Amino acid sequence: MPSLSxxxxxxAIAGEIVGTSALKASQGFSRPGPSVLVVLGYGVAFYCLSQALRTIPMGIAYAVWSGIGIVAISLIGFVLYRQRLDMPALLGMGLIVAGTLVINLFSGSSAG
Structure with a gap:
């Protein structure tokens, strides 16, 4: 079972994904519902990230948080907003996933 951190x-990753997805839907904070989701999503994200940083090294936590967030938001953009992903984008995201896996599977620095 993973540690609490x-x-x-x-x-934190889930909050960031919700907040960023709602940011596009808020249309520049002109729509109240998505705008509230942006604030709540990022609030959850930063609070939970601050708690995770109690034991997970900052560089490791941020690499995992941003890496997974980049891939998830790109996929959401593809599915919900029909934003195209070309081969360089897919290759880059593959490298991000590979880097996140290397950190989590092989780095002693990631032990929380």
Missing amino acids: WIYLAA
């Missing part, structure tokens, strides 16, 4: 990090 890694659960906080997962919640």
Whole structure:
């Protein structure tokens, strides 16, 4: 079972994904519902990230948080907003996933 810090990090990632997805839907904060989701999503993200940083090294936490967030937001953009992903984008995201896996599977620095 993952430690509480890694659960906080997962919640931070989820909050960031919700906030960023709602940011596009807010249309420049002109739509109240999505705008509230932006604020709540990022609030959850930063609170949970701050809790995760109690034991997970900052560089590791941020690499995992941003890496997973980049891939998830790109996929959401593709599915919900029909934003195209070309081969260089897909290759780059593959490298991000590979880097995140290397950190989590092989780095002693990631032990929380």
